[in-house]
Amino acid sequence: MLIPVVVKESFPARIGLMTGVYTAALQLGATLGSALTPPLDTALGGWRPALATWAAPAVLALVVWTVAARGGRVRGRPRRPTGGGARSCATGWPGSSPCSSDCRRCCSPSW
Structure with missing residues (x-):
């Protein structure tokens, strides 16, 4: 899962x-889905249309995520790498791939 890496890079403090x-947003989404799908089933005449309505928030989230991810680019060029960090060892655990010396810091849990 990439969200911990995004959180660590975007909000280090x-x-x-x-x-x-x-985590709260995940729980809220699951709660809303389970609470609102049965009434949608009745209103829309079946479980397939009721579940299909959840595609709209998913597409919206994809658009927001894509716009946010491109926010760090200038004129279509990718951001300059800052060196090291989670990007240098995203291929595996420390010792399993040739990483920089700070791989243990970025790949090991901080809690």
Whole structure:
């Protein structure tokens, strides 16, 4: 899962808080889905249309995520790598791939 890496890079001073916000958002989404799908089933005449309505928020989230991810680019060029960090060892655990010396710092859990 890439969200912990995004949280660590985007909010280095608030990792715990932002991970909590992310987890709460997951729980809220699951709660809304389970609470609202049965009434949608009745209103739309079946479970397939009811579940299909959840594609709209998913597409919206994809658009927002794509726009946010491109926010760091200038004129279509990717951002300059900052060196090291989670990008240098995203291929595996420390010792399983040739990484920089700070791989243990970025790949090991901080809690």
